Amino acid sequence: MTRSVEIRAPSGETEGTRSQILRWLKRLGESVAENEPLIEIETDKVTVELASPGSGVLREILKQEQEEIAPGELLGRIESGAAAGAAAASAIAAPAVVASAAAGTAGAPARRERRAGAAAGELSPAVSRLLRERGLDAAAIRGTGPGGRVTVEDVLRGDTPEPRGPGPREAAPRGAGAGAEEAGAGADAAGEIRRVPHTAVRKRIAEHMVQSLLRTAPHVTTVFEADLAAVLADRSRRREEFARRGVPLTLTAYFVQAAVAAIRAVPEANSRWTDTALEIHELIHIGVATAVEGTGLLVPVLRDAGSRDLFDTALGLNDLVTRARAGELSPADLRGGTFTISNHGVSGSLLAAPIIINQPQSAILGVGKLEKRPVVVDEGDEEKIMVRPRCYVTLTLDHRVMDGHRANRFLEVLVHTLGAWPA
Numbered sequence: 001m002t003r004s005v006e007i008r009a010p011s012g013e014t015e016g017t018r019s020q021i022l023r024w025l026k027r028l029g030e031s032v033a034e035n036e037p038l039i040e041i042e043t044d045k046v047t048v049e050l051a052s053p054g055s056g057v058l059r060e061i062l063k064q065e066q067e068e069i070a071p072g073e074l075l076g077r078i079e080s081g082a083a084a085g086a087a088a089a090s091a092i093a094a095p096a097v098v099a100s101a102a103a104g105t106a107g108a109p110a111r112r113e114r115r116a117g118a119a120a121g122e123l124s125p126a127v128s129r130l131l132r133e134r135g136l137d138a139a140a141i142r143g144t145g146p147g148g149r150v151t152v153e154d155v156l157r158g159d160t161p162e163p164r165g166p167g168p169r170e171a172a173p174r175g176a177g178a179g180a181e182e183a184g185a186g187a188d189a190a191g192e193i194r195r196v197p198h199t200a201v202r203k204r205i206a207e208h209m210v211q212s213l214l215r216t217a218p219h220v221t222t223v224f225e226a227d228l229a230a231v232l233a234d235r236s237r238r239r240e241e242f243a244r245r246g247v248p249l250t251l252t253a254y255f256v257q258a259a260v261a262a263i264r265a266v267p268e269a270n271s272r273w274t275d276t277a278l279e280i281h282e283l284i285h286i287g288v289a290t291a292v293e294g295t296g297l298l299v300p301v302l303r304d305a306g307s308r309d310l311f312d313t314a315l316g317l318n319d320l321v322t323r324a325r326a327g328e329l330s331p332a333d334l335r336g337g338t339f340t341i342s343n344h345g346v347s348g349s350l351l352a353a354p355i356i357i358n359q360p361q362s363a364i365l366g367v368g369k370l371e372k373r374p375v376v377v378d379e380g381d382e383e384k385i386m387v388r389p390r391c392y393v394t395l396t397l398d399h400r401v402m403d404g405h406r407a408n409r410f411l412e413v414l415v416h417t418l419g420a421w422p423a
Contacts, residue, residue: 028058066197225391269410366394368393370390373390
């Protein structure tokens with residue numbers, strides 16, 4: 001006796017996000033065990049694995065790779081029961097028999113025709129569009145998706161179209177006029193291009209940036225300079241102790257602690273704007289912008305940063321950054337931030353303005369590259385030039401939330417906290 005087990009998109013952690021099928025990890029007719037990874041789902045924040053809800057044979061796939069899905073949506077079905085094993089063996093064996101017969105009769109051309117025929121009816125809209133844009137034939141590409149389906153990644157890995165030989169230019173459609181000809185000439189002059197489809201994460205980042213900067217908050221940036229001599233001395237003193245306890249001590253931990261002090265002095269930096277009131281958060285949840293190779297920018301959130309000492313801050317940051325770079329963050333790790341820090345200086349940037357505010361927050365702290373700079377200092381009645389470790393810090397704020405003098409007060413407290421770090 002067999003029964004059908006539904007495969008549905010997760011509806012909890014992905015609520016409020018956009019999701020799409022990144023890849024099926026099993027093909028139609030293949031056996032799958034309960035809790036075995038079955039689908040990779042890419043949300044606008046992270047990639048998560050969906051485990052199989054039961055054991056049996058993957059019998060039906062309703063949502064294809066690169067297609068968007070909704071929370072709780074039906075994605076496919078698994079056939080479980082005694083007959084499932086035999087059905088799987090039959091489904092797997094049949095293509096092998098057909099392929100063997102084709103090899104003995106029609107040879108390679110027949111195989112190509114059959115593959116093209118199967119692919120033509122099963123291509124997703126994204127794949128079809130990409131094939132047209134690149135001038136490729138689905139029959140020339142080996143599909144790695146379920147049942148040999150051609151995926152977007154297969155097309156991107158496929159052969160590039162052969163350059164067109166010299167020939168007469170195609171005439172522009174009647175009524176198109178000189179504009180169409182100029183556009184065509186411009187495209188020819190640009191040469192060949194390579195199209196890289198946007199991932200869900202990249203599309204969401206783009207939408208968020210435009211929405212925040214152009215349609216929501218009037219951005220203003222104020223710039224201060226911080227002296228980190230005291231912080232570096234403390235870090236040098238504590239680093240081995242933290243390492244023995246299994247935690248690296250980064251400068252970001254100090255910036256989190258200083259940001260907490262500044263938020264306490266200027267609570268509106270830890271708020272959100274609404275049409276009727278400014279909602280100031282009592283708890284401080286600090287997001288830390290983290291660049292992840294191949295994914296983009298993620299902002300995992302350090303919960304209740306206001307209650308953490310330096311060690312607990314470093315411990316929490318290390319956990320979040322390690323899991324971010326390993327692709328192990330959950331959507332919940334990226335939600336609920338009330339303030340954000342972007343340490344863009346780690347990649348060499350001295351100053352960035354404006355840094356786009358992470359809506360619905362009201363401000364974001366930017367930290368530039370740490371470098372030695374000559375500074376005029378007072379020693380008694382004399383002025384001397386000394387070399388000091390310094391960096392630029394910026395606060396980009398929603399000007400609806402606070403005025404310039406409050407933003408300057410925030411950075412004043414932040415810079416003082418860093419410069420007077422206790423020895």
